[in-house]
Amino acid sequence: MVVESIKKKEAILPIGLGILFSIIYYKLPLNYFAITLLGLVGIILILYDIRIGVYAGIFIFPFMPDMLNLLFMIFMVAVYVYKSLFKKTQPLTKQPIDMPIVFYIIIIIISTITSIDPTGSFRDLAIHLTSIGFVFVIVNSIKTKKDFNILVVFLVISATLVAIYGFYQFKVGVELEDKWVDAVNNPDVKTRIYSVFGNPNIFAEYLIMIIPISLSLFWFSKKIHKKAIFLITSLILILALVLTLSRGGWIGFAFGMFVFVLLIEKRLLLSIIPLGLGAIYFLPQTILNRIASIVNFADSSNDYRIRMWKITLDIIKDHWLVGVGFGHLPFKQTFETYIRTMPTFHAHNTYLETMAEMGVLGFIIFIVFIFTLFKYSIKKLLKGKDNYIKTMAIGVLSGLAAVLAHGAAENILYIPRIIITFWILVGLVLALMRISDELPEIS
Template identity: 25%
Template sequence: MRVRQPLTYYAVLWALFLIPLVSYKTYIGPLPLSAEVVMIPLITLAALIDYRQRRIQLNDFPLKPIALAFAAFFIIAIVSLVKAVSLAPAIMELARYLSYVVLFFIVVKVQFTREQYVRFAQSFGLSALFVGLYGVIQYIFGISLNTAGLYALKEAKGRVDSTLVNPNYYASFLNLVIPALLLFAVVYWRDKKAQLLMFAVYSIYVINLVLTYTRAAWVAMLGGLALVILLMPKTFIKHAIRPHMLISFVVLLTIVYFMPDVQSRTYSAVYAMEKIISRHMPGGLADHFAGDNGDEGGGFLDGDEADEETTEDEATTNRAVVSRVTLWKTGWAMMKENPVIGVGIGNYLVRYKEYVTKYPELYIGHDQYSVHNSYLKVGAETGFLGLIAFVAIYVVYYVYLLRLYFASSDRLGKLIIVALIAGSATFMVQNLSNNLIFIPQLNTIFWLVSGLAMAFVHQTSARPSTTQA
């Protein structure tokens, strides 16, 4: 029986559905086994078979710039192996990196039809909907809620992580998708019922993001919204101020405002940012939290009981800030002492105990701990050259997006690129406080969705007449 569609199409379709939804992971000896570990080789094998049998064609997407950036970092990472104390994590890190590269090359170069891209969007959308609904159910019924890192939350049951294992990872996934949901709800759909239905899905995601209680993600979501408005100011505002949309926004904001610990966590988020960015600048919210220079009155909350609660919240936030900054200092110390090729790709955790022993002020009670910053991790493991090459990958990535943004005359194409610019920006920003780039499930979604979106917009903008209706 002849297969009607290329194997690559089916493999990508299932990957888009399963990878966000399936968090199960086990090990066969030292080798990990998870949805992305299974699906990336299957996509690769399917593409090789289809290409050999001429069941797929390649588009003319220009790969050379990003291929050179990928290759530059890979070469530097290989060279860094001479400093690696342990080769096992180094090899695993390189294997994961290559798998992302191969996946991106396949999905960005294979020429799918418009109908197939629609099916991809439906598959990913259905999976994302299940993930979001499960997140809400998880909180309501208290199913395996994460209780780590609550930092003085008094009302919340715990933190939601849905199928993404960790609340911080889940928050990043949500932020990657939220701009697209918002744009489809406000800009794309013309029918009022369709708009409200899509806005309901968007609201589920916003509520999930709140329930992760990841402060950096809340700030990143606002930044993503600002980017959406900046890139589509007239179009977005024109549609957003329609009565039914304004009412929808007011209802959502009201719900969010009265959710458990939202107000205190929001104040804490701004306070933490100010502590990190401008802790020595007077007159900010940090001063208002504790009162002006410790004087009576003038604090953010008045009254003895409120002052006691605020002092306690400030203390816990300070501890969180100090802990995170200490981790960053550890990464910086490792990078500064190994500036050329680092300590070896994948070897940050292997060398962590050595550095906190050497510098006791960096010890926070663990023999191994993540640096909580993807860029510092790369710099520590591959040196300044590796960090420059690594950042260059994402610079080229954004050059592609900006070119597609200005080249696309199709409303849907423009919307997709704006959503991708905003969503991926939140991903980059959140990597300043987490190692999200090194989370296989999350990073696979990033490159899979990015490649498909870029290829679709490239094909529709370059040859709009050849795509199927």
């Protein structure tokens, strides 16, 4: 009797789910039913193993609408909190970089409250806090080198698919907006690819963060087929970067590669610099003209940025202590009170933008956060004995260095998917620190 009772109870769940799915199938069109079914299966899998959600989030975020990305990351934080409350989990990681991140969170909250447009500031605050929450999940869910490797492979594969879609745009010849290029100085430029990012400069910001990670996977791989795979992904990503024709992206990439080579094998500098200079002779004229326009102050894009920076400096002088408020909307509103003939969304410079938004104090906290991240990463990860951790840390830090260099010509913390990518790389660094802490001591 007891056995029969247990069997009856065990049958309740599948029967109940069968009835539920039958009702959903009856009420919804087939495509919505399939989406609902996949969503429910995904939720069950994530509740079973939160790493599945982390891998999925890393893979799909470039392709997802911004709101869905934020909702998914909030869901992931909720799942982690649920599992922490009801299941035994490892204690939270603690690193020296934690406090600068905490201070950064505090300052952006304060800057939102004191903003000239708190509602507008909340948009950027929500994106940053949600992204940092996802970092929290990554750091406390990715606990082994195997977990980490799966994560970065998903990241690189996703970026490669994004780049391939960019190649399709190049083939069909997507429309080139006037503001993307000075037609007088670049008459041969007909197409700039942007893939899923809507703007070639933003696409370049994404690519230069991922390329060094792909190169790290290539560098570390011992098996020839893995080396071939990651060489191909690296070349695809680099070619996509070239086709963005983003001058700021190229400069950021060059700086990131300098950091990569300097950290991974500085002796390569002796050969890579001459090879890079020699490659200039084989570049198409379109690319050469675009490179030459970097120092051409008559170029409309360069002239526009210089005028914008001068006005932003005026804003900083008038709001030097606390800034106008966190996020691009308070900056936009303030900027347009200084000049109405130059509508803009940001200052096209991350550091001027940060100071204009959050004042001197916010700028100092941001710089301290970046400095501390690099300082302790180099001290802890690059001087360690584990070659995998060292190699991957070099890739992640080089990606961050590249996008921070690009920040001299663009506001890199403006578009949600770029903000998410930036914080994911910070999460990768922190995850490597935790994994390094838990490795057995080598005597």
